[in-house]
Amino acid sequence: MVTLTAVLRPLASQLHRQLVRRAGGHQGNGRPGVQPHGLLQQICAVPDFSPAVTLRDLPAVKLHPMWQGPLVVPGGDRQSPIDIVVRKSVFDSELKPLVTDYDPQTCQQIWNNGYSFLVEYDDTTDKSTLKGGPLQDKFRLCQFHFHWGESNAWGSEHTVDRRLFPAELHLVHWNSDKYSLFEEAVMEDNGLAVIGVFLKVGRRHEGLQKLVDALPAIRHKGSVVEFTRFDPACLLPTNTEDYWTYHGSLTTPPLTESVTWIVMKQHIEVSHDQLAVFRSLLFTSAEEEVQKSMVNNFRVQQPLCGRSVRSSFTPFLQEAPSTEDDKHTH
Numbered sequence: 467m468v469t470l471t472a473v474l475r476p477l478a479s480q481l482h483r484q485l486v487r488r489a490g491g492h493q494g495n496g497r498p499g500v501q502p503h504g505l506l507q508q509i510c511a512v513p514d515f516s517p518a519v520t521l522r523d524l525p526a527v528k529l530h531p532m533w534q535g536p537l538v539v540p541g542g543d544r545q546s547p548i549d550i551v552v553r554k555s556v557f558d559s560e561l562k563p564l565v566t567d568y569d570p571q572t573c574q575q576i577w578n579n580g581y582s583f584l585v586e587y588d589d590t591t592d593k594s595t596l597k598g599g600p601l602q603d604k605f606r607l608c609q610f611h612f613h614w615g616e617s618n619a620w621g622s623e624h625t626v627d628r629r630l631f632p633a634e635l636h637l638v639h640w641n642s643d644k645y646s647l648f649e650e651a652v653m654e655d656n657g658l659a660v661i662g663v664f665l666k667v668g669r670r671h672e673g674l675q676k677l678v679d680a681l682p683a684i685r686h687k688g689s690v691v692e693f694t695r696f697d698p699a700c701l702l703p704t705n706t707e708d709y710w711t712y713h714g715s716l717t718t719p720p721l722t723e724s725v726t727w728i729v730m731k732q733h734i735e736v737s738h739d740q741l742a743v744f745r746s747l748l749f750t751s752a753e754e755e756v757q758k759s760m761v762n763n764f765r766v767q768q769p770l771c772g773r774s775v776r777s778s779f780t781p782f783l784q785e786a787p788s789t790e791d792d793k794h795t796h
């Protein structure tokens with residue numbers, strides 16, 4: 467059983483500071499993450515939180531050790547992930563289509579960081595960028611990664627009306643109009659933009675396969691191999707006009723609340739076998755005696771704390787008039 471207490475036990479391990487440093491493709495300055503101060507639960511005890519959402523009803527999901535540490539999180543009321551409640555999302559006609567302009571030549575390497583695998587891009591220039599949507603500025607792609615479960619019944623970080631997906635893709639971008647380095651942007655308001663895409667099990671994803679084929683080479687924590695010419699646009703759904711957006715945080719330490727989340731309404735399909743290769747990766751390094759499968763590498767859900775989730779589409783405006791309405795108008 468996943469309890470609220472378990473939910474609120476993240477810790478900023480050295481490893482995940484490294485994750486953030488490495489993600490930018492630069493040498494970090496060793497700047498520590500946000501200083502933990504107090505419980506999220508105390509800061510934001512509002513009734514719009516459904517604790518632990520759907521995971522509560524699942525058989526015991528063994529959370530990653532990162533979420534079993536001391537009971538501290540960065541103070542804040544804009545944490546991620548969240549449950550997206552479709553009927554409570556607010557249509558915003560100002561939300562424009564996303565404009566992605568990715569150069570596959572900027573793809574550099576793939577890395578098992580002990581929590582997920584990261585496909586890293588050269589972000590020293592504006593060659594792979596994201597604009598539009600809810601964003602005022604231009605954001606540079608630095609890496610993408612996935613979160614997934616041990617079974618197909620769960621694995622995503624965000625949920626839609628409490629529905630879990632087997633996996634979720636995160637394309638991480640930083641604001642290159644306002645900041646000069648990822649390390650700077652990650653600490654600041656409006657510093658990051660992350661696109662979230664849900665994965666469902668179905669047909670094999672041809673674009674993903676090149677990535678899947680590279681995974682056996684980075685089975686152990688700490689392994690890095692060259693990985694080039696991969697176009698991340700192939701992992702976006704065909705419809706990128708319909709999305710939800712909200713202000714939130716990173717879902718790994720330092721958990722900074724610097725993220726404009728853009729969660730795609732349309733999912734992509736991958737095969738069970740492709741996800742099985744994700745699950746064949748290991749949290750552990752080659753030297754460790756007991757090897758641990760890389761599964762359930764997600765953070766559980768966080769309180770909404772009065773935030774609104776905006777949608778770029780209008781699911782309910784097209785309803786046909788009811789018979790009752792007809793009576794009044796005739």
Ligand SMILES: [Zn+2]
Nearest residue numbers: 611613636717
């Ligand atoms: Zn992520």
